[in-house]
Amino acid sequence: MKPLFLILCYIAVIALPLVLSWLVGGPPRVFHQELASGMGILAFAMILMEFVLSGRFKAVSTDIGMDVTMRVHQLMARVALGFALLHPLLYRGTPAGGPRPWDPTRQLVITTDMSDLSTGIVAYLLLPSLVLLAIGRSKLDMKYETWRWMHGIGALLIAALLLHHTIYAGRYGAQPVMTAVWVAMTAIAVGSLCYVYLLAPLRDKTRAWRVRAVRQMTPKQWELTVAPNGHAGLDYKAGQFVWLNVGHSSFSMQENPFSISSAPAAGPEISFMIKEFGDFTQTIGQIQPGTVAYLDGPFGNLPIDDRPEPGVALIAGGVGLAPLLGMLRQMRLTDDPRQVKLIYANRSVDQIAYRDELGTRNVTLVLSDPPENWQGETGFIDGPLLDRAFTSEDYKNWVFVICGPPIMMDIVENHLLKRGTPSDRILSERFSYD
CATH class of the missing domain: 3.40.50.80 (Nucleotide-binding domain of ferredoxin-NADP reductase (FNR) module)
Incomplete structure (x- = not known):
């Protein structure tokens, strides 16, 4: 039942700003204007939830799988992009201008104040670039770590631009209640990013590991074994994976997901079966015993320990x-x-x-x-x-x-x-x- 609960929570969160806007936004406008606003509201809510979906939260990955959350992250990003691209186009035919004394709720016009519109315009240009870069990443000659930096900073910039645009250029976002809701949702989104890139590495820094051995298994496959350095190790189940960082600071972007190939019952040392493929994996054979390592995890929903099948x-x-x-x-x-x-x-x-x-x-x-x-x-x-x-x-x-x-x-x-x-x-x- 927990996956269903999480899905319902997701729907409720992205629908909340839309429902509240309808309750506090005043008299309705013509249909195409309301549709334009609704698409913009949904797009912004989805974009903010993308931060949470891309975070490493064990409560989600253990029950429904990180791959599922990442797939939803990809699909919802494309839906949000579609809504965002349609949002301004649906305002066509609506009179534009500054505030009118007889139209305090902006039912008859849309704003032309460039200071309010400019942030939305910049976000409108950045969002397709961010999504297309993510879709085509595997075809680009770009290091994974470089792409992660660009993706994270780009998403953060888009969120900040949309927050300003929504509050100052939107009819509904200007309502005090909606301003508070958007600020709170943006803070939660940014907080999830801070957790992944600041709090989790800070925690991992106190639980360092050391490379115990590196052994070549086949011409392009290696076994890397790490041992806990001054702590009890990792509480995991067979079949799970971790984000592995070898030879860098715990705050480094130089980390990759690898499945654990050892068994919990074998002791605190953890082994990984790694195939030479990317920038990091091609250097596995050069790693020396004693090299510091950091593990973020465990994640994954493959474990079969408590399953009843014969x-x-x-x-x-x-x-x-x-x-x-x-x-x-x-x-x-x-x-x-x-x-x-x-x-x-x-x-x-x-x-x-x-x-x-x-x-x-x-x-x-x-x-x-x-x-x-x-x-x-x-x-x-x-x-x-x-x-x-x-x-x-x-x-x-x-x-x-x-x-x-x-x-x-x-x-x-x-x-x-x-x-x-x-x-x-x-x-x-x-x-x-x-």
């Missing part, structure tokens, strides 16, 4: 093995009585990590480019392969945990639903959409 299906593609490996290790260390099967896909045999540890019992290895003497499955994880691994009863009664490339996850999820697996027994987390 069996657990773990389906991984490439480095997607990381969180599932943590689950498998935890189940083995705690003598978990549930049945478990692992399907693990890679392109070539030299990409298979932890092969000796995984063993062969209830483990299916899949290669898309197998050698001539390969005895395992070939091709990709698809419906026929899943049907060979699982029975009809498995589909209906087991919990399925999926992590890997988006296309693999789509294929697996669609097949599971087709075979009758309830959606609440399909666990996955995604961090790539566009």
